[in-house]
Amino acid sequence: MAKLEELSELLVSEIRNFEMAVKKLEEIQKKKITIDISEFKKAMSDHKLLMENQNSTTKRTVDHFENLMKDGNINPKWAVIVFIVSLALNCIGVMIILFL
Template sequence: MTKLEELTALLVNEINDFNKGVEKLEKISEQINSTKIKMDLTEYKSIIEEHQKQMSIHKNMMEGFENRFNNKIKEAKIYPSWAVVVFVICIVVTVVSISMLILK
């Protein structure tokens, strides 16, 4: 009988410990549910606004660079104008001199 009494006492102690654990968990759960966490976003908002300003400035600079680059590409020529004029004059002079030699 003593073993049965010991087992019963052990079971009663375990059940009491389990009930205490459940009560503690319920208290913790109530504290978690009652606690509201609020975040202060004002600092982050100012940082994000500053970043947006910097990004818009950077975007404007990139668009300006792109416009200047596109204008340079449109104005770009393979040969300078004076070289083309000299080449055409040389061709004309050569054709005229060859035609004069042939006609003489």
């Protein structure tokens, strides 16, 4: 009989705890919870502006380097001409030495 009373007290206690939890949940449901995302929107718009500025800066830098590569010559024309003439003279000199 004592165990039955203990079990019934435990059951009543659990039911009371359950009823209190249900009341708390009902109170929470009655409250309207809204999420304010204005700060998040501001942070995202600031980030978007930053990325657009960085993208435009990168594009200008790439365009500048492309123009430099398009217009730039690795070796000046006079140096190439001098090299070809000296190479031709060396070949002629070697041929003269071999055939003499």
